[in-house]
Amino acid sequence: MSTEHGAALAYPDRRYPDLVADHAATSPDAVAVRQWDSVLTYRQLCVAAGEVAARLRAHGPQPLVGVCADRQPMLVAGLLGVLASGAAYVPLDPALPPARLRDIAREAGLRTVVCDVLGAHLLADAGLELLPLPERPSPGPSSDGTPDRAAAGNAPASGAPVDSAPAGHGSADCAAAADDLAYVMFTSGSTGRPKGVMIPHEALTEFVTSLADLAGLGRDSVSLGFASIGFDASVIDLLAPLAAGGTVALAGTADRADPTRLQRFCAEHRVTVAFVPPAVLPVLDPSGLPDLRVVLTGSEAPGPEQVARWTAGGRRFLNLFGPTETTVLVTWFEAGGEWDRPLPIGRPAANHWVYVVDERLRRVPDGVPGELLAGGAGLARGYLGAPDVTEERFVPDPFSGVPGVRLYRTGDLVVRQPDGLLHFLGRVDRQVKIRGQRVEIGEVEAVLRSHAAVGHAAVAAVDGPGGVQLVAFTTGAASPQELHEHCTARLGAAMVPARITVVPRLPLLSSGKVDLDRLVADTAPPVDETPFAAPATPVETEVAAVWAELLGLARVGRDDDFFDTGGHSITAMRLVAALRPRLRRDVAIEDVLQGRTLRAIAARASAAAVLGEEPPVRGRPPALSPAQQRLWFLERYSPEAAAAYNIVLAERLRGPLDRQALADALTAVAARHEVLRWRIPDADGVPYAVVDPVAPVPLPVTDLSALPTAERERELAAQLAAEAGGRFRLASDALWRHRLFRLGEDEHVWAVTAHHAVFDGWSQAMLYDDLATAYAGTPLPPLPATYGDYVAWRVDRREQRADSDLDWWTSHLDGAPTVLEVPGDRPRPAEQTYPAGYCGAWLDADATADLHRFAREHGATPSAVLLAAFGLVLASWAGQDELVLGTPAVDRRHPDFEPMVGFFVDITPLRLRADPGGSFAGQVRAARDELIAALAHPEAPLERLVQAFGLGGQTVRSPLVQVLFNVFNFAAPRLDLKGLVSEPVPVPAPGSAFDLTLYGVERDGRMRLEIVHNSDLYDTSRMDALLDSLRQVITRGVGHGALTGGELAPSRGVVAVDSPRARVRPVRPDHSVNVPPATATELAVAAVWCEVLGRDAVGAVDNFFDSGGGSLAAVTVQQRINRMLGRELRVVDLFRYPTVRALASFLDGATTADGTDDAVAQALRRGAARRARTRHRAASEGEPQ
Structure with missing residues (x-):
């Protein structure tokens, strides 16, 4: 029958703080918690915890105390201090919305919260007593952030200051009884209110003892601290290792959010044991973590293919299973070798037992699915303040015959196979896992119903492109956008529905329950009951038609917001380009960026001047744009700069590749886009364009298929870097080149390197679309114009507006600093150099969604939010209260040029002021306004501004703009060749044209941030730190827009550059001859x-x-x-x-x-x-x- 007991394992009748204090007494200088160079020894940890406990006791007995702090070592001292005081801790994750934190505090009846500065800000108006964490101790032994082998384990941290308090002081005197509460973990509640799971001390002690035995935790272990404190896996990460005398390597917010940084963190902290969520397993490289001995995973089913990856070399791989109500763990399974099926959840853990039963709580035979019931030493006391729910879920054990023994009804549908292994099949109730977090669908429905304009609500979990996601259906007058914002303010990111549809009514089954299957499967267009204001004027109708076509919308109403419906600055340019010839009005980009709604954009368009310009003149001899002329000059001025202007794309192609079809497709693309056949010679120092006739595009092949896999990938990376760094001779070479690398019969990498003079970032989409069309055998139609036509059109436009735009720029930049000097690791060379270094990081899906939400709420684009954050970080690092940086401005304002490959970019300076006392929301609005104003004056190229301000003679750095902000407001294009699966291959930048450039592009719902920097000036570690600062400002700023610039990016104490020549002043050429030439x-x-x-x-x-x-x-x-x-x-x-x-x-x-x-x-x-x-x-x- 389906029942089984785990092994009996003795555990001490001790409280958790006592276990930690034992190690402080025997090894006071061993490292307890480490985060790079921030270290807490066991002595320091217990002293800090003792301080917290003493202050809590001074406030009188409290059963529950909240803990809300950022991910830093003193967080652990806060948790331990609450336990040492005799109270139970209630974790308050600062990543949750403030409304959610207040709900938890209210449900728990909290009076006091131990917190840091961030926690204090989040809970400032919650009516709670806020107890600050102790000050951070001095750094430990490693000043460069790289732990040595001794310090990473249990060896004394010899460089850390040793407190004078005796070992074990403060946290050893825990007077709690075994059945007193240790912590209350809040999970999603089906009633719409969070449920507090009450875990007693005995259960905690049993768990940390059992896990130490299972995973081999001890004094030589270094455990990864990865989980959020509001997730029960944090007990694995933060508490269990300390009870065994080991070290917790606590990953900070930035390190845990980005796979590359997390990999480095684990490697450099020499992590030996790690609980890694299944979603993170595929993005880490096991071969780069030689110290990692034991991998724990759980919360969701890990992919079976991960077993072989992670068990290579004898590493252990344990799949843990258990709800919060059983103190993290109830069953486990150790996997090894090759797996091609879902992993089982295994057998009961020590001191636990399970039954598989039907709906009447009768045991079922092996092989028959049923609900999992769990019993044992880890059972929770129940739910805080919810005796009815406790009675429903914690039931007497009818099988043991022992009075008082209870079982927990997990709601998990499982089956026990004849080999004794349990397999998870799903849920018998309405609880789901979203991105590893348990979500009660009823709570999401309750939050939706709490909106005043919602009648009924139903939520379903469906499979989406990124895993399980929630879809919601509501009746009433509330719009999907309103409800999304309503949920975002009240629920964790995983609980916010990915899609909300307003319907006339919810269909019902004969049982009276909502027919969710019908709602989800119904393919009819959803009915949106939101009041719709139709376009009311001919101009509104015209604008609405173009808007809807651009964004793929069924309709656009008068009050719809361009950015809320999916628009961004690039699509705004496309909207303007399409409207100008249709309306015959001089519609400008600022009309869209400032107007935003259909009503306002149409009004501004109607008031614009009647368009007098003619369509682009065709067939003029091709000339160079000012931006192309500058690139030509840079090659002559500094040949080593040439590689800095190479654009490199590489795609891994899986499937049966037709090489000849690919070569023919490339030739067809070159035939369609004239600029790809340009060369740029010169006559007497004046460059000009030559268009070569159409000819087959070379596609040389390098065969790497005979090499072993690891060597093949290394050689591929080396050859891609060589391709990227190869110089173009503008006068004689084709300005794009290709190479195909054969890795196997059905695996290739195609690489294209193009000079920036003929290609920009936006051109990638055109190249990929045309290449896919031609590869499929479909002829490419001719373009309505050539790139030479664009240059001529741009010259005509510039002649009309150049003087007025130049006047605006000279006024706007007057008095601005000419230098943005981010402190470097080495002195600046006497002449500008161009070698490149690179670093990158991700904003996860939740943070990216928060970024978009914040941008919408403040009438800005995500680019403006990122610009504001970047400006604050740069100002902090450079010690300047204002700065000038550049951004590429894409000029595709005429529809004829929209589908064209070419160089349509000018560098536009942006003047930003950092206000330490102003809110982040205010900084975003200022950045938005600066972007709008700059884009509205495009006819004064950077070269002319440099000349106007007399900055052209610089040789040390690029004039006026030393830092570039290059954030794309569109998703990265994907190559879709018929019969092939493509995947981008990252290629490091071959050169750095500026001191540093921030790139940003969104992929699969996540924002990728990358910095390319001059490696003669900066080490990658410094740029990693700058990127870390940026991510923290973004995530904290979009979560708490009222935080000031000084709170988000405090000054680093660097003195600003403010010499008399460090400010922009317009130069008026002096044509008088004061000293005549003599020799x-x-x-x-x-x-x-x-x-x-x-x-x-x-x-x-x-x-x-x-x-x-x-x-x-x-x-x-x-x-x-x-x-x-x-x-x-x-x-x-x-x-x-x-x-x-x-x-x-x-x-x-x-x-x-x-x-x-x-x-x-x-x-x-x-x-x-x-x-x-x-x-x-x-x-x-x-x-x-």
């Missing part, structure tokens, strides 16, 4: 300058760049001086010696080709003759001389 070389240099700058005369101390000279003019000067004087002048020399006199002195130190000065005299005579001819022509045509 022959000065006269020759001055003659060349006059020709290039269009001046009659220049002075010996005139600065070339202050006199109107720019980058391209500098190249022309360089070439003419070399040709006329026979010198080997480099472009960089003009930047180093920017006055006539300085450059002439430098030239006098060089030698001519024939060693004479005749070239100087000849050059002067030729220059004088040319100027005379020019004056004569001007006079004969009646022009003023």
Whole structure:
């Protein structure tokens, strides 16, 4: 029959704090908790816990005390201190919404909460007494954040300060009885109220003893602290290791949220035991964690394929199963070898027993499914303040014959096979696991029904692309958006429905229950009862039609918000591009960004000037855009910079690849997009475009299939890096190239490297769409225009608006700092360099959803939120109260250019002010306004701004903009080749054009943040820390918008750069000649300058760049001086010696080709003759001389 008992295991009649105090007495300087270089020894832990306990006792007896703190070592001291005081702790996870925290505090009847600064902010208005955690102790032995082997285990932390209190002080005197409560863990409640599970001390002591025996915990173990304190797995992570004398490696918020950082954290802390949720197992690399001996997992069924990955090399892999009501664990199973089926949940843990029963609580035979009943030493006392629910779920054991023995009805549907192993089949009630968290569907329904405009609500759990998700159906007048915000404010992220549909009524079964299957399966369009205001004017109708088409909507109402319906800054540009020719009005991007609703956008469009511009003129000879001219100049100025402007994409292709079809498809793409056939030579220092005829695109193949797997992947990475770093010669090379790597019969990697002059980030989507179409054998239609047409159109637009936009920029940036100096690890070289380093991190799905929610609530885009957070972090690190950084502005304002590959990007400066006393929400609004204003003035390119402010002569750093904010408001494109499955392959950036660049792009509902930095200036560890700061500001800021800039990103104490030349001031060229040239070389240099700058005369101390000279003019000067004087002048020399006199002195130190000065005299005579001819022509045509 389906019953089984676990082994009998003795456990001490001791309270948990006593067990920890024993280790403090015997090994006071052993490390108890570590988080990088923040360490608590057992002595320090017990002293801090004793301080908490003493202060709680001074406040009088309290049965329950809350703990709400960020993930830092003192959090553990807070938990231990509450237990030592004789009270039970109630964990309050600061990641929960404040309303949810207040609900838990109210249900628990809390009077006091032990908290840190974050917890105090979250609970400031909850009417609770807030007891601060003790101050953080001094750092431990490792100042660089890398624990050594001794410190990571139980060896003394010799560098940490040793408190004077005796070992074991403070937390050893726990007077609680075995049946007194140790903690109350709140879980989802079917009544709509959270349920508090009451765990007594005896159950806690039994569990930590049992787990130590099962997992081999001891003084040499280092356990990963990963779980949230509001999740019962935290007892595995935080409490059990300390009872065994081991070390807790407590992962911080940023480290636990990003797989790459978590991998590094585990490796560098030398974690030996880790509870890893099933969702995290696939994203960690077991081979990189050689110290990890035991992997524990649970809460959901782990993928069977994970067993072989994690048990390689003899590592143990244990699948744990148990509800909170059984103190974490009731059954377990140790797996090994290859598995191709779901893992069983195993057999009962020590001191526990289970039964499998039918709905009448009768035992069922092996092989027959039934509900799991659990009994044993780990059983909870029941539910706090809910005797009826306790009586329903905790029932007398009818099988043991022992009075007073109870069983817990888990609600889990299981089957026991003849081999004695239990297998989990699902739920018999309405409880589900969402992202590892237990969710009571009834609670979600109750929260929905609590909205005043909801009549009825029903929620179902369905399989979605990211696993199980909730879908909700409501009746009444509340819109899905309103209900989503209502739930987000009251429920944890896992409990918020992924989709909410408003229906006229809820269909019922004959039993009277809601027919959820019919609701979910019904394919008819959901009926939205929200009042709909139809477009009321012809312009509103036109705007609504384009809006709906762009975002794939059935309809758009007058009061719909563009961003709430899925729009972002890029789609706003597309909306403007489509509206301009249809309305014949000069609709601008700010009309969408500021108007937001259909009503407001249409009103602004109606008030816009009638459009006078003609469609783009076709067929002009192709010219270079200002941005392309700048890239050409940078290659001439600093050849080592060339790789910094390579864009690299790589895709792993699985399936039967047709190589010839891929090569033909690439040729078809090049035929359609003329710019991919451009080369950029020059004549006399002036670059121009040459369009090559259509020809087959080379697709060389490198075969790596014979190499072993690990070596093959290493070689692939090395060759991809070499491809990425290969320089393009703009004058002679095709400006995109391809390589195919063969890894196996049905596995390849295709890599494309393109020069930025012909390709930008937005072009990736066009390339992938066209490539997929052509690979499938469908001809590509010709484009309505060429990239050369775009450049000509842009020049025409710029001529119309350049002066007004330049006036706006010179006013807007007047007085702004010209330098943003993030402190580096090494001195800045005398000339700008370009080697790249890289780091990256993820915002998880919940944090990304919070980011979008916060943006919607504050009338901003996610980019504006990220910009505000980035600005605060940069200001904190650089010690500046204001700063200028750049952002790419995509210019595809005409619909003819939207489907085109090319370089449509200008760098736009953004002026941000960091207000330490202003709220994060205010910073976001300011960042939003700055983005809108900057995008509204696109016709003054960065090169012209640099010239206008006299910043063009810099050689140390890029002028005006040293940091780039490059966050895409769209999901990363996916390559969909017929018959193949593709997966992006990350390729490190081959160079860094700026000091640092922040990239952001959303993939599969998560935001990926990456920093490419100049590795001559910064170590990756410093950029990791900056990225960590950024993620913390984002997650805390979007969760608590009232937090100030100073609270989110306090100053790091760096002195700001504020020299007299560190502020932007417009430069007015001074054409007066104060000091005339004197020597022959000065006269020759001055003659060349006059020709290039269009001046009659220049002075010996005139600065070339202050006199109107720019980058391209500098190249022309360089070439003419070399040709006329026979010198080997480099472009960089003009930047180093920017006055006539300085450059002439430098030239006098060089030698001519024939060693004479005749070239100087000849050059002067030729220059004088040319100027005379020019004056004569001007006079004969009646022009003023």
